[in-house]
Amino acid sequence: MKTKRVFDGQRGVITSIFVASIFVNLLVLTAPLYMLQLFARVMASGSLPTLLALTTGAAIALVFFFLFDVIRQRLVARLGSRLEARLSPAVLQALISGALPAALRSAEPIRDIQDLRGFVTSPVFIALLDAPWSILFIALIFVFSPILGLVAVAGLAVLLTLGVLSEMMARKPGETAEEAARETNAAVEEMMLNAEIIHAMGKTNAQIGRWRGRAFTAILFGTLVTDRVALMTSLAKATRMGLQIAVLGVGVVLVINNQLTPGLMIASSILLGRAAAPVEQSIAGWRALLKARSAVARLNLLLAHAETEGARMELPDPDGRLSVEGATVVLPGRQDPLLMDITLTLQPGHALGLIGPSGAGKTTFARALVGLQPLVRGHVRIDDAALTDWDPEQIGRHIGFLPQQVELFRGTIAENIAMMDPGAKPSDVVAAAKRARVHELILALPGGYNAEVGPRGSYLSAGQRQRIGLARAFFGDRKLIVLDEPNANLDPEGEEALASAIEAACARGAIVVVVTHRLNLLRRVSHAALLQDGRIARFGEARQIIEAATQPLSRHQGDPGQDPKVTPLAPRRAARQGHGADSTAAEGAPS
Structure with missing residues (x-):
């Protein structure tokens, strides 16, 4: 059986995004080509009709650029939505089924899906899509002038080196910060679950101190990652600006020596800016890229452990x-x-x-x-x-099951008895309550079956929660x-009602x-x-x-x-x- 992967089933959307990116990046050439034609045709001839024709063509190209860019943005948004819509049910099913190793049984995979969707819909993802087109833009600069092409290649090589250094400098502290952040969130969840006993036994400061140690690690390494990425981002910005200055300076020398036209010089500067922008944005968003990469690795590991079985034939009841x-x-x-x-x-x-x-x-x-x-x-x-x-x-x-620790969902008593099933019949809910001998207890509560139980059933006493859980175990045709x-x-009184409910269930x-x-x-x-x-x-x-x-x-x-x-x-x-x-x-x- 083939193991599921994060991006399985998304080939059509991803292909459409790449096709849209082709048109977007081709239409990016509108500005440099327009500039080139202005210097080569309009300024040389002084023809206003030529200027009007060129401007009209450029305007039409920009309209198509706008349309394809909107299409790409929407496709990217759809990709993020499809990933979350497809992965979330599979991940939840794996978490609930208990088929995963203990290390993977947490709510973190849902956060990983949300982080992945946020990255896919971010400008960093678009920059990564545009990065391969930098090669085309550099090639065009080579066509205009091999000397300017060499300057552009040298500058782009510096930017790529900064990107690699940024990844190497941020990888280890980034992984440490993510792990510490997960432990910090887990500690907070534990504290919230045990807030009453922590407060009653005077251990608030001790628990906060325990949390602070983990949080300090997350903050320390998170700050370290931010500082290193910020350093590389600032260097990348300065390098890009210096690179454009270098292209213009070398271009002026070539123009003076009649080796290059002013239009080609300006067009080369525009193309270089477009070629360097995705690399610079990728460096700025390197931390988001690292988080997304870690999220994909963890989700792939979870999907590999999850049992994916086909539909089974239903047996007779x-x-x-x-x-x-x-x-x-x-x-x-x-x-x-x-x-x-x-x-x-x-x-x-x-x-x-x-x-x-x-x-x-x-x-x-x-x-x-x-x-x-x-x-x-x-x-x-x-x-x-x-x-x-x-x-x-x-x-x-x-099958009906009542665990030692009864947990209720946020909702009404009736919804909890029916396990939050929106299709449950009220008559079946009342029948289950009567089987569990809690019908009168429920009616005595303010609101009856419509009474809210609160978060985790906190509005009810422990005994009331247990008896509602008992009615839930008796709901439906339980064998x-x-x-x-x-x-x-x-x-x-509740114990006698429980014993009577057990006898009645056996009688059925x-x-x-x-x-x-x-x-x-x-x-x-x-x-x-x-x-x-x-x-x-x-x-x-x-x-x-x-x-x-x-x-x-x-x-x-x-x-x-x-x-x-x-x-x-x-x-x-x-x-x-x-x-x-x-x-x-x-x-x-x-x-």
Whole structure:
């Protein structure tokens, strides 16, 4: 499969831009040719009709110059728009799909696309298009006078040398400044996400100091790049002006010696200015060119890593049978697997409670069930078809997921329940809220379903956000619903509503997998599994596992008024009891 590149599919627009540039640069010759004819014909003959004819021809040529230049500018603008319109969806899809390495999973590629579009529509890009035409203009000067041609070549060589020096001087500090700027922006995003805890714990100055160190590096090297490019730009301007003076001075000597006409001298000066202008502008915009080049390199790397798969055939809508076969997860940089040979089967209507100590792999397993965590070995199957064989859009309509950290979009409660789908029916939104037992809670809020949740759901409490996220997981025809610590922020009333929602979902034929330690929820599920060190230490009917888990409670003094948490035993005890279907490895503890 051919790897996508940034400029793939833009050949027609780029070709049109080059064709327009041909006409623009040919019509640039209007002024020097007009000047040449004035000295050669009009001033020699004094013919006003000739002057009128030449002026009319020049005016027509300028009209065409204007038209072709406008066309080129618009084509360049269209190229920038097409690049952003084509690349942004592909980049977003790659970022959301999780198919990229961790180093590429950020919002920076979107900024790279915007930087690339800004460069394409800038005067620097136009100057680069015009730069090859400098050779033609220098060749014409050679035709007029070989001596002036040699002067022009020497001056242009100096300008090109300044351009190369500018690139060499700005490359390393420019890369360092860009990297530091990205780290600075990432630090600011982290500070904004954790602004409340930073302020509450009195670490504002410490965090600003941490940010200042990165920002100082970006500022220092950015200033260094600016200074070096400015130095080269000023030298280029002085060189161009000196070059035109040199051409005029040498031209006057040639005119005095009758080796050149005044018209050819002035025409050579105009052509030299036109030949040197693109090189000078390129030097002035060298930093923008460096940023654009880095952006293209990063985008090409991202597109190379992104999986570009063709459209998949849709399978029949699933009944909801779930089977996990030898699921193994190993993260990059780690030798020990997070999950090892997880195997289990659930039928429609089953509910599975996942328990285990911190770091046992519960969240990783939950993410693997919904396709967010790739497996190095094994399969997650729905209706005997591996999750990776389903069309993501199709199977996604039948999977509900509630992560530990519930994030809401800026919008209304109804929009968040429908995952911002503009085609969602209000009746389906209300039905999902009722399934999640949050309909009355929503109606009690000011504005009801039309209430704004604010940025990241900040207008709602943590418990309210979690229950809205639960309704989102129940929206539509969900056959598999995975809930990761869904009762972490719920009060007893909310926890009871959650348990009722799980029972109702199972009654409709859905499979519910819930990560929890609360016995109140474990008593309402049909199956339970104990994860320990990335393996299933015990799997079976929830009743049996609850009995084994709560036996130690009779030997300890507990608070009968609280719902206990299930906490696994130490690994050595689990090893003594074995890992078979009848082994037990759970111990209760008060919450």
